[in-house]
Amino acid sequence: MGGTRRSQRGLDWLNFFVADVQTGFGPFVAVYLASQAWTEVQIGFALSLGTLTAMLSQMPAGAIVDAARDKRRMAFLALVALAFSAVLLAAWPSTLPVYASEMLHGFASCVLNPSIAAISLALVGREALGERLGRNARFASLGGAIAAGLMGLVGTYLSPAAVFWMTAALTIPSLISLSRIRGEELRPVQATQMAGHGDARREGSIRDLLADRGILIFAGCAALFTLSNAAMLPLAGAAVTQRAGDEANLIIAACLVVPQLVVAAISPLVGRAAQQYGRRLVLIVGFSMLPVRGVLLAMVEEPAALIMVQALDGISAATLNVMLPLLAADLTRGTNRFNLCIGFFGLAVGIGGTISTTLGGAVAAWSSSADAFLMLGGIGLLCLILAWAAMPETRDQLPKDMALAQ
Template sequence: MATLRSLRALDWLNFFLANVQTGFGPFIASYLTTNKWTQGEIGIALSVGTATAMLSQVPAGALIDALRNKKAAGAAAILAIAACALLLAASPTLIPVFAAEVFHGFASCMLTPAIAAISFGLVGRHALGDRLGRNARFASIGSAVAAGLMGAVGEYSSARGVFWLTAGLTLPALLALSLIEPVGDAPGMPTSPEKRGSMSELLRDKRVLIFAACIALFHLSNAAMLNLAAGEVTTHMSDNVQLIIAACIIVPQIVVAALSPWVGRSAQRWGRRPLLIFGFAALPVRALLLASISSPYLLAPIQAFDGISAAVFGVMLPLIAADVAGGKGHYNLCIGLFGLTAGIGATLSTLVAGFVADRFGNTASFLCLAAAGALAVFLVWAALPETRDAAEADSEGEGAPSASP
C-alpha cells in the first residue's frame, strides 16, 4: 500500500503542477494582446498547442501504459514545460510562440495520464474517486495561488514576468515528484499482455464512444470562453487588467477546491451520469451570462460556473476511464483517447470563437459556445450509459457511511 509520504507528495505535486499550468492559461491571451496580436491570431496560436496535444494524446497514453517508470515520464514533461515558459518570456513573436505552444501541447499530454497512473497505482480502483477529488482540490488551490501571484506580477511588474515565474515553479513540482515512492500496478489492472484487452475492443465500447463525443462538445463550448473574455477585457480596459484575469482564474479554483472531494464521493455513491449532467449544465449558463454582461468586473463572479464544470469534469474523466478500461490494461490509453477528443473540441473552440468574434463580435461568439454546451448536456442525458459497475455500486451502497473522510 502507498505510504503517507507518497500520498502527501502527490498532493503537493498536483498543487505545483497547477501552479505551472496556470501560466499557460488566459495570461497568454492577455500577453499576446498587449503585443498587438489580434483575436484571430491568438486563436490560431492557441490552436497550434491544442492540435499538438490532440495528436500526441493516444501515443502518450499508450506509452504511459507500457512504461514502468511513470515518474520519469512526468519529470521529462515538467522540464519541457519549463523550457516553453522560458521561450515565451524570451520573445512573444511568431516562431517562438508557435514553438512554445507545440512543445507545451506535447508535454501536457504526457502529464495527465502520468499523474492518473501514479494515483491509480497508489490507491487502486475503489478508492480512486476520493483520490481524484483530492487531486483536483490541491490542483485548484495551486491554480488559485498561482493566479494571484501571476496577476500581481503581470500588473505590477510585466506580463512577461508571468512566464519567468512559471518556469521557476517547475522546481518544487520536480521535488514533490521525487518524494513519491515507486508503487506496483493498481489492484484490478492486468500486468500481463495475455490479460489485456485489445484496442479495437476499447474502441467498440459504446460508453467510450459516447463519452468521447460528450468531451468534444464540452471543450468546444469551454476552451475559448475565458480566453475570449480575457481578450475583451484587455481591449477595453487600461487599468487592473491582470488583476481581473487573475480573479477570473481564482474564483473557479475556489469552487473546484470546495466541490471536487464531494464530486468524487458522490460519484461512488450515485453513479457518474447525475454529476455529469450537473457539471455540463453550467457551461451554457456561463456562456449566456458572458454574452449579456457589460461590466468586466462581473466576469469573476460568473466564473464560479466554470468551477462547477471543472470540478465535475476533472474528476469524471479519469474515473470513467478507470470504469471502462482500468481492468483491461488500457487505462492511460483510454485517457489518451479522451484527451484526443478534448483536443479536437478545444482546437475547434478557439478557431471558431476567434473567427466569429473577429467577424460578428464577441456576443455572437459566446452564443455559439452556449449552443455547444447545451448540446453536450443533451447528449449526456439522452445517450450516455452509467459506467459504474453493479459490483462497485453494491459495495458502495453497503459502505456508504464510511465514504466520508
C-alpha cells in the same frame, strides 16, 4: 487509502505545483500576446496550434505512459519540457518561438496528466481512486487559484513576460514533490486494473476502445464540453484587455481564482456524489453549467459580473476533472489500457479545444463577442443533451464487493 503519508503528501503537492505551472499557460498567454500587438486571429491560431499538438499526441502519449515502467520518470521529463517551453515563450515572443512553445507545451501536458493519473492509481488502487482523484483536484485547484493571483500581480506590476519566468521557476517545487513519492509503493497499474478480474487479462486495444459505447459517448461529451468551454475565457480576456488596459491581468487572475476555489471546495463532493448517486447524474449537473454560462457571458460587461459568472466554470470543471479519469478507470476495468483511454478522452478534449478557440475568435471578429458566447453556450447545451440521453451508468458495473469497499 494506500501509500505512506510521505507519498500521499508528495502527490498532493505535485498536483498543487503542477497546477501552478499549467496556470501560466492559460489565458495569460492571450493577454501577453495581445500586449505584444498580436491580433485576435493570430492569438487564436497560436492557442489552437497548442491544442492541435495535444490532440495529435494524446493517444500516443497515453500508450507511452502505459508502456513505461516508471511513471515518475515520465512525469519528470514532462515537467522539464514545460519549464523549457515557458522560458521560450518569455524570452522570444515572436512567431516561431511562440509556436514552438505552444507545441512543446501541448505534448508535455499529454504526458504529464496521464502520468499523474497513473501514479494515483498505482498508489491507492481502484478501490480508493475516486477519493484520490477528488483530493488531486482539490490541491490542483488551490494551486491554480494561488498561482493565478500571484501571476496576475506579477503580470500587472512587473511585466507580462514575468508570468512565464515564474511558471518556469515553479517546476522546481513540482520536481521536489515528485521525488517524495516512493517508487516502491507504486503497484503496477495493470495489477490495480486486474484486481478481482484474474480471468480477464486482456491487453486492450484502440479497436476495443472504439467498440465500447460508454467510451464513445463520453468522448463525444468531452469534445462538446471543450468546444463550448475552451474559448469562453480567452474571448472574455481579449474583451477585458480592450476595456481595462493595464488592469486586465488582475481581472483575468480573478476569473481564474474564483472557479478554482469552487473546484477546490466541491471536488471531493463530486467524487462522493459519483459513488452515491451515479456517474451519469453528476455529469448532467456539471454539464448544465455550460449553456447557462454562455448566455450570461453574452449579457455581462462589468468585470465584477464577469468574475461572478466564472464561478459556474468551477462546477463544470470539477465535474470533468474528477469524472474523466474515474470513467476511464471504470470503462477499462480488466485491461491495462487506463492511460490509453485517458489519451482517447484527451484526444476528444483536444479536438474540441482546437476548434473552439479558432471558431470563437472567428465569430467574435465577424459578428460580436455576444454572438460568440451564445454560439458556445448552444454547443454546451448539446453536450448536456448527449450526457442526459445516451450516457450509460458505469458505477453499476462495479463488482458488488468493490462497490461496498468504496
